[in-house]
Amino acid sequence: MPERGSAARPAQKRGLYRRRLRSRIILSFVLLGFCLTSLFAFATKWTRARVENQLVEDVMERNIDEYVRRFYADPSHNPPVPIDQIRGWVYSRDRLDRLYQEHPDWVDLKPGVYRIVSGVDEEGRPFAYRLAVRKTDEAWFFLAYDMTQAQRGEVQLNRTLLISVLVFSLLSLVLGWWSASKVMRPVSDLAARLRAYRGGTSEPKPLAPYFTDDEVGQLAGALDDYSNRLTEVVQRDREFNADVSHELRTPLAVIRGATELLLTRPNLDDKVLQRLQRIQRAEQQCSDLIGALLLLSRNERGQGSSNVAKVAEQLLEAHRAQLGGKPLELVLEGVSDLVIDAPESALSVALGNLIGNAVKYTQEGQVRVIVHEDAVEVADTGPGLSQEDAAKLFQRGYRGTHAGHSQGGGIGLSIVSRLCDLYGWRVGVRPGETRGVVATLYFSGEGVPALEPPREEPPAAS
Known part of the structure; x- marks a missing residue:
């Protein structure tokens, strides 16, 4: 008798494996979409920052050079600022004390372009700027380019990129779910057809004609070939069991009949009687063993x-x-x-x-x-x-x-x-x-262990 629940557990295990395969396909799509969009977002952010830095630095370098040139062209007046959003300061050697009072954090800066976040502006909003520095023997020059709008644009870009990553990941999940269902449908159909055939006297129907000539179709063909070979083995086994049952039972029946006939004879010698009884018992044991083995071979x-x-x-x-x-x-x-x-x-x-x-x-x-x-x-x-x-x-x-x-x-x-x-x-x-x-x-399997473990103490020798 098959073990209770043995049919349900393999079916549940097959369903679990199928769900795991579908989950792996979906997870692969989600990871692929997430990684690609994340990589694209990172590349966009890095490229924007690099291009912005390069452009701003070039503009600041040109403007401060122009600022210095115009100052030396007319030292009596402060030169105009070349473009909007840029403010300029000039501190001559005799006026450096004002620099210490107005912008003490600029004093130690060497010539170049710097990105400075000073905190908040007059309205309480974050304020940042790029500062270009030139120092000559007669005066120090400073140009500040307001980067607050650019910083706000960067925050909006980061938010947009994050939303894009989430949206494309969700789209990857939907696409992965659809693709997994599409890919797994033939496999599920093949598993359902295999489960539908529970054996019996009829031969199983071929599976390959129900599937296209792809990997699943090749698997179905291989299963058909295996099923045919297995059916041949089972058929040979059944024929062998029938032949053994007939060929062995016939001589045993002859032995049993002859033994019973001899046992009915009167005045048998004790040794002959014992041997005949032993033959009779051996014949019965052989008959019982053959019957039990045939039942085991048929699993019935x-x-x-x-x-x-x-x-x-x-x-x-x-x-x-x-x-x-x-x-x-x-x-x-x-x-x-x-x-x-x-x-x-x-x-x-x-x-x-x-x-x-x-x-x-x-x-x-x-x-x-x-x-x-x-x-x-x-x-x-x-x-x-x-x-x-x-x-x-x-x-x-x-x-x-x-x-x-x-x-x-x-x-x-x-x-x-x-x-x-x-x-x-x-x-x-x-x-x-x-x-x-x-x-x-x-004889009652309820609550009884299949094999009692041996005790720890060694058994006494006979």
Whole structure:
């Protein structure tokens, strides 16, 4: 049985990934628009400042040169200021005290052009100006160019550039949203068509004809090719399962019929009777195992119900006949009326592997099978369980540290785990109270951990 919610979670994850891809496209557009407009705004501001500085400095240099020339042409009168928004001052050597009184911050300035922010004007508004300075032996010359209007224009330009960045970023967001929807629509359509096909007996319809010959169309074609190959594999697997089921069940039926016929003969020798009974039990185990493996290969539950105590007693009886001289006691305890909704073949394989491992690795003592209200417990007095075994016990092909040279491929507990997934059971292992291992098969998965962690203290050696 598939795990509850397994279909919903992948669908939610696919939707999340799709939203993330759409979000990444939108974010790319927004970042691109923001970066480009910000770069353009910075370049505009830098170019304006550079051009303004160059032009103003050139004008101030020409005007102060003209101012000095006109002063020397007629020293008795202050020369007129060449252009508007410029005021001029001339301080002769004998009048420098007035400079200290009127503009003390100009005294230490060397010849050149300076940008000065003096605070506020008479009306309380920010005031700034460019000051050109020339100093000769006879007089010092100053020209002040009012930059207040230019400064206000710069503030307005900065505000306009900021609004432009925000507007173009918003336009980039809208364009990115539209482009992402346009780009993701074929991908979403492809995902929807894939989700619409849930499998079954019919073959899936080709996806490529529904899409144009672009990247999504190529992906759809690749998925069609993969689907065809996967369908062939599934078909071969189904045919193989059917062939195995027929070809193995036929000789097993012959063995069962011959064994039953031989067991009806009177006066059988005890050794012959034991061997015939062993053949009968082996045939039943093979039939159960084949049935369980076929159900696992098809991922479908078998029909029927099973009495747990009855199946456990049959399994213990089969192992008692194979103990030989091994000093081991096999005990069945607990309730006898626990019935589960599963065929005896599946329960026999799952519980038989747990009992078989306990019998195999316990050299002396007891193997107790305890049937509870909704679980069955197999406890042994064997060598115990290591931390490494507990972590890898249900992995396919893993053989425990106590396996030694014993027979087995390490797939028994893996089959148990797969049967638990199919029927909604749970299996757990833990060290025993004083020694050995306790394996528990829960038939109700509610509130039961899938694997009980081993205890910290090391198990006692047998």
